[in-house]
Amino acid sequence: MLLGKYEQGLEILGIRNLLWYNTGDFFAALNSMDTITVFTSTTVRPVLQRQLPSALPLVIAYRVIVFQEIEQEGQMTFIVVSKAEAVAFPKVVCAKSASVMLQSGCGSYLCVKSENMPKCVFIYNSKTLKINSVVIMRNVVTSLAWHPKKVILSICTGIQAFGLWTPIGCFAVHIPGFQNVTDLLVKKIVWSATGNNFIVVGHKTAFIGIMTLTKNTHEEKRNSIG
Known part of the structure; x- marks a missing residue:
């Protein structure tokens, strides 16, 4: 059963890594612009986002x-x-x-x-x-x-x-x-x-x-x- 669909958008351009949280309720994506975005696993909506610091x-x-x-x-x-x-x-x-x-x-x-x-x-x-x-x-x-x-x-x-x-x-x-x-x-x-x-x-x-x-x-x- 397909519960949700995730498509790469401008806000997450160039996926470099994906990670399931241990609970299975969320997953995180790291893009080529060094931005981490956390999504819910059911609605596939972003709930948190952070940019890796550079200095x-x-x-x-x-x-x-x-x-x-x-x-x-x-x-x-x-x-x-x-x-x-x-x-x-x-x-x-x-x-x-x-x-x-x-x-x-x-x-x-x-x-x-x-x-x-x-x-x-x-x-x-x-x-x-x-x-x-x-x-x-x-x-x-x-x-x-x-x-x-x-x-x-x-x-x-x-x-x-x-x-x-x-x-x-x-x-x-x-x-x-x-x-x-x-x-x-x-x-x-x-x-x-x-x-x-x-x-x-x-x-x-x-x-x-x-x-x-x-x-x-x-x-x-x-x-x-x-």
């Missing part, structure tokens, strides 16, 4: 936390960008970078990566489409994956480490035991159904990791972002 002053004005990856002592780490650093989000031409939208397992968050800004990850509140955080990576994002049980987002860029975003902060996970940096360049993370384990997938190598979260770890990360 830091816009998001900082709304108290959005912006994390930026830097290299410190040869290792990946994250800093919180201040209001004084009013720079535009990096836009690069990358034919292999596709736009991505993923909803967290709990349904509270929506992560978005646009092919127009492939080094940036935007985190939204799924219900209101209010932007929560922005993560700026040094390299093009190759993969995003939500933890199935907790609000943890893995961010991979093809280096010997990967990022994890949570509502309390963003931090780096380094891959130990590899002398040559090309031995394992992390392409993506594949979570197990329980979220207790994950597979780190490289270009030529893969191995299984164990996710361990403690109260002290959360407190440390909370303090580290102020």
